[in-house]
Amino acid sequence: MTRAIVVMGVSGAGKSTVGAALAARIGADFIDSDSLHPPANVKKMTAGTPLMDEDRWPWLQLVGAALAAESSNGTVVACSALKRVYRDAIRAMAPSTAFVLLNVATPVLRDRMTLRPGHFMPVSLLTSQLETLEPLEADEVGLVLNSDRGIEDAAERICGQLGSLHHKPAAKSA
Template sequence: MDRVQVVVMGVSGSGKTTVGERLAAELGVPFVDGDALHPPANVAKMASGVPLTDEDRGPWLRIVGETLAGTAPEGVVVACSALKRAYRDLIRAEAPGTAFAELDGSRELLAERMAARPGHFMPVSLLDSQLATLEPLQQDEAGIRLDVGGAPEQLASTIAAAVSPSVR
């Protein structure tokens, strides 16, 4: 089997971690939550309600790409917002061949999900800035876009079918 490199992407509350964990299990590869790769200064900034700048994100996105390129021989699934095309390009520069699975949903559903996550560093107040920043996957980008209204297991299965090397 060829190596699988997948980023489950979207704004906060879209289910990146939940779907990413299920996808990784289905593909038989490790899962990494991109939030765990943020430097402490980024986490502190977001926790205080201040959106990250592109300058803040650059080093983190390179780490995400390095993680995709080198974590495991069979591949890896990483949950990462990857909101802009330029961010995805930074990831692809480190990990060519990465596929993206964009999780999309209504603002109301996303805010509801975020509010139900006590103790998470990302406050609901930053959702609008993330939605304003989001650049959906473009036709020339390898990946799939899905509505988060579906069950996480079904979303993971749909993504697995789309990105599995044996299916391509």
């Protein structure tokens, strides 16, 4: 079974909630990569300024290090991982990482972000995230999942495909 999993997607896709539910189901450690952002990144996003690649590299190194750390339980990380190069940076440190891309309709994303109290990511940055998102490519280990049927359903469907995730490239799931 895959021991390092990134639940990825744009803000509001449900990365943290689905990732935590998945980790609980499989008995893995859970890390929300938002907690790994340097204060300067959080300050930029809070101000509505999109991060640049140079802002992301140190953060992605921390994400990769967290996934590469020895954990007998495995590790699930919620991380946007929007571009292929970001996922490559994570895989450079944790080569066996599998990615689960959560797809959600844009109006649902906007609603979720609006209803999310106290989060530093404003709705105004959603468009830039959607423009930046590069879907998983055929040679990347992972799956694409429509996560519009709820947290537990998404976690259950991911669990049902975990055994095969490590051995196949990205697959679409309904």
